[in-house]
Amino acid sequence: MTPSHLTDRPIRPLTVDDLAHCTDLSVDRGWHREDHKWALLLTAGTGYGIDAPDGRGLAAACTVTRYGTAPDLAAIGMVLVAERYARQGLGRHLMTQVCDGILKGIPLTLHATPYGRPLYEQLGFTAVGHAEMLRGTFRPEPGIDTSRVRPAVAADLPQIVRLDHEVHGTDRTHLLARLPAFSRRLLVSEDRSGALTGYAAAWPNTDSDVIGPLIAAETETAKALVTALAAGTDRPLRTDIDVRHEDLLSWLTACGLEPIAGNTVMTRSLPALPGIWSRRFAPLTVAA
Known part of the structure; x- marks a missing residue:
């Protein structure tokens, strides 16, 4: 499957029924399974994912936790792309659709790894802090x-x-x-x-x-x-x-x-x- 076909795949909301697929994706990228944390993020917030074209769970996923009544702020986390689909533009596609589509107009924040920071900067995020x-x-x-x-x-x-x-x-x-x-x-x-x-x-x-x-x-x-x-x-x-x-x-x-x-704390449409x-x-x- 070509990269263009990958980015044509729809993004859908995730629920607790997707928990096993989310934790499998974490393990695929060398993270711990973290079932407990994923369950919280999928219930207190919303997950978004792209189903893998080979039928093996998720090709990519992230979570969004909204705060305030408008909401005033939304936090993005757990941005992951399966290793077999990495470096094909899928992470950028997911983040662009989430940030500029689903969350359009909402101030955003996230913690960026050194690997992810360049992509987030290209999407309009700026560094406002650091966590150790x-x-x-x-x-x-x-x-x-x-x-x-x-x-x-x-x-x-x-x-x-x-x-x-x-x-x-x-x-x-x-x-x-x-x-x-x-x-x-x-x-x-x-x-x-x-x-x-x-x-x-x-x-x-x-x-x-x-x-x-x-x-x-x-x-x-x-x-x-x-x-x-x-x-x-x-x-x-x-x-x-x-x-x-x-x-x-x-x-x-x-x-x-x-x-x-260490992670860089970043925001978009928000000075701090x-x-x-x-x-x-x-x-x-x-x-x-």
């Missing part, structure tokens, strides 16, 4: 005060939503409502009056527990949330930290996590991500 992925066995540092950190309860959800809206600058209720079931642990921090100063989750991935989101009033609160989350697991930890949080990055490295990769970056330490996932 770290992974390792966490060794707690003495003296971190976790006394103001506790497990989240159902009554905390309205406060979490309000805090998240303030920090991210958009409404993410549909994602946060799924966070208690998605996470292995969900913690909040509070001040002496009982007002929330941050929240964080740890969720299970194939070979680690991922810390994200990590939202905190300042770095010491972020450290307390990470320390408390780490105490609840014996698995390696992984997280993606905004590189502007140099103190937290240095502390995590001292606690045993090592940088393993909305909200308050200084309180946004790590996303739930770089795909949303």
Whole structure:
């Protein structure tokens, strides 16, 4: 089949019924299967894919998570093309149709790998930041005060939503409502009056527990949330930290996590991500 015929194939919405095909596509490109994350992205957002002409699952796929009522913002993630169809223009075709067709007029964001960044720049995305992925066995540092950190309860959800809206600058209720079931642990921090100063989750991935989101009033609160989350697991930890949080990055490295990769944060039709970056330490996932 020629490349032109590949790009003539229709793009269709994906559902949870496509979960196995999505995870197969991840494995095909050398990623982990990540069923848990894919299931969240296909329910909190929408997947888009192109069926493989040979009948073997998906030739390409991506996910879109919309935020706000208009929506104000949409995040693109999990952009994948099967190895046997790579370098034939299929990824560009999928992204062009999604960005300029399905999401036309909506401000966009994504985390780009070094491999994907040139394509996204050609599609009008610009770099606005960088995130460092770290992974390792966490060794707690003495003296971190976790006394103001506790497990989240159902009554905390309205406060979490309000805090998240303030920090991210958009409404993410549909994602946060799924966070208690998605996470292995969900913690909040509070001040002496009982007002929330941050929240964080740890969720299970194939070979680690991922810390994200990590939202905190300042770095010491972020450290307390990470320390408390780490105490609840014996698995390696992984997280993606905004590189502007140099103190937290240095502390995590001292606690045993090592940088393993980096992603460029990019936006289109938006000069920067909305909200308050200084309180946004790590996303739930770089795909949303």
